[in-house]
Amino acid sequence: MEHVALVVGVTGMAGLSLAETLKHPDSLGAPWKVYGAARRSPDDWFPSSILDGVITFDAVNSADTHAKLSPIAQEITHLFWVTFQFNADEDVNIAVNKTMLLNVLNALKSSPLSPLTHITLQTGTKHYMGPVQDPVRSTQLITHEPPFNENMPRLPYPNFYYALEDLVASYAPKITYSIHRSSIIIGASARSAHNALMMLAAYAAICRHLGLPFRYPGNKYTWHHFCDMTDAHVLAKQHVWAAVTEKAKNEAFNCTNGDVFSWKSVWKLLSEVFDVEFVELDENDEFDLVELMSDKGEVWDLIVEKYGLHKTKLKEIACYEAMVPVVRFEFQHVSSMNKSKDFGFFEYVDTFKSIRFWLAKLREMKLIPSY
Incomplete structure (x- = not known):
């Protein structure tokens, strides 16, 4: 297959919708071979038939990550990153989430024959608001004024989204990327504590x-x-669209349902x-x-x-x-969807x-x- 995806966080609500979207016969870039990755194996609520392979590993552990991913490193053309670990302290968020993504990228790039060409990175509107869950910093944040748009500069606060954006951008232009800033995501999963x-x-x-x-x-x-909200299916379609659309490479996009x-x-x-x-x-x-x-x-x-x-x-x-x-x-x-529409993404719900x-x-x- 020309396109082989690794969906990291596949048992979450965004990951499940993404796997379903990729395997749909009408999906952009189809046919896709899809590997799903998670810390724990899916159980009976998860439709595992939509995956071509399931890989379980602890992304914080570099040795475990390398051992589990190196056997497929020569296959993966697209990495879909839809996972995170949540801590109230934003400095901890930065350290843990950056380590996870770096370990996965190192494992995939360990093969000199790695065909990895694109990374989609899931973030959110905290990009425009700062660490709103941090018990100390959240009391004195100055946020951007809505509607949020992708051209707004970064805020002067630590934010693990910024750290992950910088990490994926460091691989360009050899490996392209897209950033997906969702609002409040809703979907269906037994493993999404943030649904x-x-x-x-x-x-x-x-x-x-x-x-x-x-x-x-x-x-x-x-x-x-x-x-505003973000339907998990709309979000999945934006990930896939950006992954195979040349104009969308190395860009950040808000993703909402399109209404309020x-x-x-x-x-x-x-x-x-x-x-x-x-x-x-x-x-x-x-x-x-x-x-x-x-x-x-x-x-x-x-x-x-x-x-x-x-x-x-x-x-x-x-x-x-x-x-x-x-x-x-x-x-x-509220986030603006104008940039997405300007670039050719018109999904809404x-x-x-x-x-x-x-x-x-x-x-x-x-x-x-x-x-």
């Missing part, structure tokens, strides 16, 4: 199970103002889908979602058992520490249809209850 939709679905299910009000954990600003929403409207939709009472935001009723969910692991276990769901642990599917800052911004979290689609998919995969 906002899965987090909110688990929260709604627990509220319903315990008879608790399904309260919005954000502020008045995000309740009423605009935000308010969290109030999403809350109404979620309340309807999960059959819980819609609760209007009460500014005097602030609460800490992270604290509320910190002891709900056993409740989730009961829900999993009651509805015959795929066995997951709440702490593995929901990182509420990462979700809360997103619903407490004091600016509209209605966000509310996207939410319904992925909730149905999560139910079909038995990751959340059906009511």
Whole structure:
């Protein structure tokens, strides 16, 4: 095959959608041979038939990475990087994530016959906001004004996205790259602790199970103002498009659904889908979602058992520490898609249809209850 992909992070929501997109007969650049890589082997929720091979290794460990990837180093033409390790401290993020990517690139380039020609790198809007999850730095950040666009300069804060961008750019022009800056990604996976939709679905299910009000954990600003999302399928198509489109090489692209929403409207939709009472935001009723969910692991276990769901642990599917800052911004979290359209990428999706689609998919995969 002319195109051989290695999708690192294939069991995540972005990775799964990317593998499915690559193997679709109408995919750009088809046919693709697709290897999927992850720290742990996929289990029964993952459609492993879409992969031509599965490789498990710890990307932080250079020896393990080299041992597992060197046998296929003479095949891989395209590296799709859709994984990361999350820490609140941004300096730790930089060290760990840069090490992971460097280890994989060193392993792939270990063969003098390596045909690697392109790297797609998944990042996000933290590029424009700074380390918003860092407990120290986040209190004094000065962010860019939305709508975010790709020409905005880097902010004067440490950011592991910047470190990864510099790393892939260092291989150009011999190996080209593309940067994909998504908004809030939604998709379906049992191994994505940062899937906002899965987090909110688990929260709604627990509220319903315990008879608790399904309260919005954000502020008045995000309740009423605009935000955007990124459907995992749209994101996957952008990765593939950039990987095989000459004009898109060595460029960065925002990736959103192409529309906007308010969290109030999403809350109404979620309340309807999960059959819980819609609760209007009460500014005097602030609460800490992270604290509320910190002891709900056993409740989730009961829900999993009651509805015959795929066995997951709440702490593995929901990182509420990462979700809360997103619903407490004091600016509209919106990115411009003009550059993508100027370069020829026109995929879009209605966000509310996207939410319904992925909730149905999560139910079909038995990751959340059906009511």
